[in-house]
Amino acid sequence: MRPDDRHYLSSHEWIKISGETGIIGITDFAVEELSSGNEGDLVYCDLPEVGRVLENGETFGEIESVKAVADLNTPLAGEVSEVNTAIEDHLEIVAEDPWERGWMIKIKLSNKDTGKLLSAAAYEEILAKQS
Amino acid sequence: MGLWRSITTWGAPPSFNMGLDEALLEDLEAEPTARFYSWKPDTLSLGYFQKYEGVAGTSSAGAVVRRITGGGAIHHVNELTYSLTADDSHPVFAGKLGESYQRIHAAIAQALATFGVEATIRGRDTVLDSERDDTGMCFHKSSCEDLVWGARKGVGSAQRRKNGRVLHHGSIKLGTTPLEGEIATVGQIAGKIDPSKVAEAVRHAFAEQLEMQFEIAVPTPAERHHAHVLGSRYLDPEFVRRR
Numbered sequence: 001m002r003p004d005d006r007h008y009l010s011s012h013e014w015i016k017i018s019g020e021t022g023i024i025g026i027t028d029f030a031v032e033e034l035s036s037g038n039e040g041d042l043v044y045c046d047l048p049e050v051g052r053v054l055e056n057g058e059t060f061g062e063i064e065s066v067k068a069v070a071d072l073n074t075p076l077a078g079e080v081s082e083v084n085t086a087i088e089d090h091l092e093i094v095a096e097d098p099w100e101r102g103w104m105i106k107i108k109l110s111n112k113d114t115g116k117l118l119s120a121a122a123y124e125e126i127l128a129k130q131s
Numbered sequence: 132m133g134l135w136r137s138i139t140t141w142g143a144p145p146s147f148n149m150g151l152d153e154a155l156l157e158d159l160e161a162e163p164t165a166r167f168y169s170w171k172p173d174t175l176s177l178g179y180f181q182k183y184e185g186v187a188g189t190s191s192a193g194a195v196v197r198r199i200t201g202g203g204a205i206h207h208v209n210e211l212t213y214s215l216t217a218d219d220s221h222p223v224f225a226g227k228l229g230e231s232y233q234r235i236h237a238a239i240a241q242a243l244a245t246f247g248v249e250a251t252i253r254g255r256d257t258v259l260d261s262e263r264d265d266t267g268m269c270f271h272k273s274s275c276e277d278l279v280w281g282a283r284k285g286v287g288s289a290q291r292r293k294n295g296r297v298l299h300h301g302s303i304k305l306g307t308t309p310l311e312g313e314i315a316t317v318g319q320i321a322g323k324i325d326p327s328k329v330a331e332a333v334r335h336a337f338a339e340q341l342e343m344q345f346e347i348a349v350p351t352p353a354e355r356h357h358a359h360v361l362g363s364r365y366l367d368p369e370f371v372r373r374r
Binding site for chain 1: 292
């Protein structure tokens, strides 16, 4: 079971809400899909500048593995308040721990309406249909 | 795996080649589409995240573009380039990323066998004779799903995944170039061969192994327009040298 303290997109991003802040990352499924299970397969990641304003679902960055480039989308709207620069040169952190140390950005939420986002259970149902 | 459009364009300009692939990726309503194409002029394409200065060939190649797919640089000379574009839920792309490569590459291997090439998927823990450091070229690096023969890489491939769509780029080498050197080519086994013959064999193998049914097509006027609009940035120095 994926962590149920956050919400998900079907494109495999998660958001964890802490007060006025949303912490955003990608799921273990996204890591596995991009990397075929090899930690060293994630090679590049472009993250936004602090201060960029993001709309619901907007692409905030891109990640590349040895075999694919994929967009990174924000589940909720807000202004980027912090970027996890530690992962940009060390994507193995995302591979090892996508739920905590591998977070990507924090945003100051402009809305907290999670009604259109997926719960952990709903996200897992989608994964089950894909496999 | 359903009906696919087959679009063939020989000797097209790099901006058109890249613009049309991006247009097909961006159009959420587009039918599954296979393209088979070549380039005029000869073109060096950089991977999306590659540093321009990190690819030695940029100074000697004529035209240089940056792809929206990742990986290393490819010198598009004497090769068959192909692309497959469909939803990520399509059976060709569904499941784990590696599985989609294996599916596609198994069909390519069957196609190459008709020319006497015994291509196999590289597998884990194998070092190829074509590996070279510091050139930035796609064919000098390999991963476990790559197609190889004679201990060298002969097919380069990469994917872009966006908005529930997938663009799969592939490059099948028919001959080599000074930038790519000693890599595997179909020409080493089969002699000089026209890319259209290889495209025909690939289409046949896709139909047989992946149950893809093809209808010969041309880009719609809307796709041509979109390709033209999107294509202009591929030669824009700001995009080509963005890293």
